Amino acid sequence: MLRALIPLAVFALIGLVLWSGIGKDPSILPSTLIGSPAPEFSAPDLRDPSRTHSKASLGGAPYLLNVFASWCPTCRVEHPILERYVRERGLRLVGLNWKDDAEAGLAWLKQFGDPYSDILYDPSGRIGIDFGVTAAPESFVIGADGTVLYKHIGALTVEDMETRVMPLLQGATP
Amino acid sequence: MLPELGQIALILALLLAVIQAVVPLVGAQLNREPLMRLARPAAYGQFAFLVFAYAILTEGFITQDFSIAYVAQNSNLALPMHYRFSAVWGAHEGSLLLWVLILSAWTVALAALSKALPLNFVARALGTLGVISIGFLSFTAFTSNPFERHVPALSDGNDLNPLLQDFGLIVHPPMLYMGYVGFAVAFAFAIAALLDGRVDKQWVRWSRPWTNVAWGFLTVGIGLGSWWAYYELGWGGWWFWDPVENASFMPWLVGAALIHSQAVTEKRGTFGAWTLLLAISAFSLSLLGTFLVRSGVLTSVHAFASDPARGSFILAFLVIVTGGALVLYAIRAPKLVGGPPVGLYSRESLLLANNILLTVACAMVLIGTLYPLVADALGWGKVSVGPPYFGLMFFVLMAPLVWLIPLGALTRWQGDSLASVWIWLRSAAALAAVVAALAWITQRELPLKAVLGIAAGAWIVFGTFVFLRRRWKTAAPGQRLTAEMLGMSLAHIGVGMFVIGVVVTESLNVERDVRMAPGDTVEVAGYQVRFVKAHHEEGPNFIADEGVFEISKSGVVLSEQHPQKRQYLRGQVMTEAAIDAGFFADFYIAMGEPLDGGKAWAVRLYYKPMIRWVWLGALLMMFGAFVAATERRLRQTVREEARLPANSAAVAS
Numbered sequence: 001m002l003r004a005l006i007p008l009a010v011f012a013l014i015g016l017v018l019w020s021g022i023g024k025d026p027s028i029l030p031s032t033l034i035g036s037p038a039p040e041f042s043a044p045d046l047r048d049p050s051r052t053h054s055k056a057s058l059g060g061a062p063y064l065l066n067v068f069a070s071w072c073p074t075c076r077v078e079h080p081i082l083e084r085y086v087r088e089r090g091l092r093l094v095g096l097n098w099k100d101d102a103e104a105g106l107a108w109l110k111q112f113g114d115p116y117s118d119i120l121y122d123p124s125g126r127i128g129i130d131f132g133v134t135a136a137p138e139s140f141v142i143g144a145d146g147t148v149l150y151k152h153i154g155a156l157t158v159e160d161m162e163t164r165v166m167p168l169l170q171g172a173t174p
Numbered sequence: 175m176l177p178e179l180g181q182i183a184l185i186l187a188l189l190l191a192v193i194q195a196v197v198p199l200v201g202a203q204l205n206r207e208p209l210m211r212l213a214r215p216a217a218y219g220q221f222a223f224l225v226f227a228y229a230i231l232t233e234g235f236i237t238q239d240f241s242i243a244y245v246a247q248n249s250n251l252a253l254p255m256h257y258r259f260s261a262v263w264g265a266h267e268g269s270l271l272l273w274v275l276i277l278s279a280w281t282v283a284l285a286a287l288s289k290a291l292p293l294n295f296v297a298r299a300l301g302t303l304g305v306i307s308i309g310f311l312s313f314t315a316f317t318s319n320p321f322e323r324h325v326p327a328l329s330d331g332n333d334l335n336p337l338l339q340d341f342g343l344i345v346h347p348p349m350l351y352m353g354y355v356g357f358a359v360a361f362a363f364a365i366a367a368l369l370d371g372r373v374d375k376q377w378v379r380w381s382r383p384w385t386n387v388a389w390g391f392l393t394v395g396i397g398l399g400s401w402w403a404y405y406e407l408g409w410g411g412w413w414f415w416d417p418v419e420n421a422s423f424m425p426w427l428v429g430a431a432l433i434h435s436q437a438v439t440e441k442r443g444t445f446g447a448w449t450l451l452l453a454i455s456a457f458s459l460s461l462l463g464t465f466l467v468r469s470g471v472l473t474s475v476h477a478f479a480s481d482p483a484r485g486s487f488i489l490a491f492l493v494i495v496t497g498g499a500l501v502l503y504a505i506r507a508p509k510l511v512g513g514p515p516v517g518l519y520s521r522e523s524l525l526l527a528n529n530i531l532l533t534v535a536c537a538m539v540l541i542g543t544l545y546p547l548v549a550d551a552l553g554w555g556k557v558s559v560g561p562p563y564f565g566l567m568f569f570v571l572m573a574p575l576v577w578l579i580p581l582g583a584l585t586r587w588q589g590d591s592l593a594s595v596w597i598w599l600r601s602a603a604a605l606a607a608v609v610a611a612l613a614w615i616t617q618r619e620l621p622l623k624a625v626l627g628i629a630a631g632a633w634i635v636f637g638t639f640v641f642l643r644r645r646w647k648t649a650a651p652g653q654r655l656t657a658e659m660l661g662m663s664l665a666h667i668g669v670g671m672f673v674i675g676v677v678v679t680e681s682l683n684v685e686r687d688v689r690m691a692p693g694d695t696v697e698v699a700g701y702q703v704r705f706v707k708a709h710h711e712e713g714p715n716f717i718a719d720e721g722v723f724e725i726s727k728s729g730v731v732l733s734e735q736h737p738q739k740r741q742y743l744r745g746q747v748m749t750e751a752a753i754d755a756g757f758f759a760d761f762y763i764a765m766g767e768p769l770d771g772g773k774a775w776a777v778r779l780y781y782k783p784m785i786r787w788v789w790l791g792a793l794l795m796m797f798g799a800f801v802a803a804t805e806r807r808l809r810q811t812v813r814e815e816a817r818l819p820a821n822s823a824a825v826a827s
């Protein structure tokens with residue numbers, strides 16, 4: 001009798017693991033980065049490779065770092081929302097063009113609009129690794145002093161912007 | 175036509191599924207024949223409504239009714255006609271509809287072909303399938319309605335994901351679902367047997383062809399997915415240990431174990447409880463795969479949009495179906511009687527080894543796939559488990575398995591001596607050694623692991639021929655080769671080809687990323703690849719930069735290749751690699767980015783020896799499974815034995 005219960009116990013364990021995955025919707029999973037300084041990076045600008053951005057050069061004011069790629073269909077979903085916040089609310093939006101090629105990335109921006117103030121070009125995904133990016137789109141709220149305040153996995157919605165991103169950005173303004 | 179009609183048809187199908195689930199199960203418990211007889215018409219009716227719903231969604235795509243949100247999201251005016259049919263299953267909602275349609279088709283097949291089985295057994299099996307159908311139909315209707323309107327209608331739609339605008343991906347999902355859902359039949363049989371309280375040979379015999387067919391479809395589905403990833407994703411790989419690939423691979427492994435354990439249970443009466451457990455596991459893992467793909471708990475290249483509501487629904491359903499089945503198992507399994515005793519070296523013990531290795535391999539894939547979730551839950555941070563883990567574990571577990579394959583077919587049931595089997599297999603071992611030695615002499619850069627792999631593959635192929643030759647010599651004419659044996663032999667030869675293909679392509683492939691301007695020539699693996707020119711090309715819904723390449727060897731031009739870099743109307747950029755496919759090697763050319771303002775290109779040149787063998791092996795496995803399913807013995811005997819219990823059910827009514 002006991003032996004026959006083993007499969008059920010194994011299944012219960014698996015079920016628990018799966019349930020934990022749902023309980024913590026991946027888009028609000030905390031990142032170990034939150035509250036600690038953002039990793040150092042240095043990358044050329046997608047639109048003007050002669051310019052180089054680093055953590056220091058982008059610091060001074062809080063911003064939203066948005067990981068996007070031309071191959072990422074979900075990025076198109078959040079794109080108009082980001083664009084609106086840049087236009088209407090003065091959001092400072094920095095892009096991280098991740099595992100993409102420059103030509104495709106630029107074509108994508110030409111088609112869907114380009115709300116970014118600066119865009120880090122990361123074709124190899126190195127910066128993405130440092131930030132713990134698992135899939136595009138992901139977004140990070142980075143404070144004026146370079147601290148990661150929030151990490152969002154998946155497309156940002158108006159609700160996410162209102163309840164999480166904008167309050168953090170406004171609160172972080174020196 | 176009105177999409178609302180489709181929605182109504184879905185709801186009616188759901189109601190019929192409820193009838194199909196509840197009435198026959200209750201009827202079988204109370205032994206009321208009229209109630210049990212309701213199972214078949216309910217299944218037929220459900221199928222009719224689902225075909226209707228599916229036809230309406232298809233019609234929406236063909237006539238481009240962009241007032242249906244799903245159609246608007248996944249097609250546009252420029253989409254060629256043939257892709258409009260396949261766009262139906264191009265995203266979450268429609269693919270679910272296909273899932274339930276296929277489930278219903280399997281149910282109808284079971285209902286129509288099971289006339290010879292005892293009625294209460296059929297009623298329980300169809301009732302179980304009805305329960306599964308309720309789950310998926312309510313999932314479709316309540317969380318993922320494909321008929322939702324988009325008001326106002328759009329003048330043009332978005333686009334079908336360009337990755338899916340391709341032959342491989344048109345056929346990949348239906349084949350895969352045929353496999354996933356096909357395991358539902360074996361599952362339903364197992365539940366019916368548990369409810370019945372006994373596992374008899376008759377049940378197992380009758381379910382064997384169904385398992386074979388489902389597994390065959392799953393094999394070809396996975397093979398197509400791998401082939402597609404190879405030529406379409408532009409990375410030149412054929413397996414990535416991606417969570418979604420793993421999701422389809424786990425039921426495949428357990429299904430392979432199930433095929434073998436069913437053979438033991440049917441022929442010897444042993445492993446009865448184990449066979450039931452495998453049947454439950456195979457389908458549960460199919461459900462788990464569905465959960466992983468559609469819940470968004472894991473990130474993957476294939477994942478559908480993540481949605482916690484959908485995830486919770488499938489998980490709840492998984493708990494009901496699998497949890498319920500395992501509770502039933504825990505209650506009933508201890509009462510099942512075992513078969514006759516088994517010798518230490520016997521066909522049973524070899525098949526037991528096969529089962530252990532396959533299920534442990536499945537467990538290790540499961541652990542690797544779920545580890546990121548566990549790590550997350552326990553606060554160890556976000557991790558991903560990569561190919562090094564899977565590759566190593568898999569090698570360790572599969573290496574012993576491939577060496578055992580030729581032994582199984584030649585060893586007698588109940589007990590045999592290894593020495594007598596070895597006498598027959600000596601020639602196969604010698605030939606395998608010769609093949610491996612020849613491979614090493616001609617390709618000195620082969621690592622030892624690959625040489626051993628080639629030897630193992632050749633050992634399986636020659637060992638299978640030894641088995642065929644022995645049948646030919648010892649069996650009476652007319653019984654020399656049953657469909658079952660032929661199927662088994664084909665599938666095993668497929669495994670051998672697969673092993674050889676994998677080790678050769680993994681160890682000898684050449685990958686070069688180079689900058690090439692028109693006129694340049696690059697040498698790859700003894701071949702010269704010349705970049706002739708690049709020009710613009712226009713397709714129905716994309717524009718492309720096309721390169722023209724010539725492949726030659728010692729001055730003789732062998733072929734001309736045209737890789738493309740496509741830009742689709744909605745902005746997605748796709749690499750269409752050009753592949754000069756051959757039995758012994760593939761040449762793979764993919765265009766990267768233009769360099770120096772379009773004067774030159776980044777080009778990826780891959781030389782992939784024997785990669786075709788990977789998929790040819792998979793095709794042979796599928797073919798073998800189908801051939802074995804045609805075995806007449808598995809149907810005939812049942813019909814004769816089934817007449818008796820059919821009468822006893824009639825008394826109660």
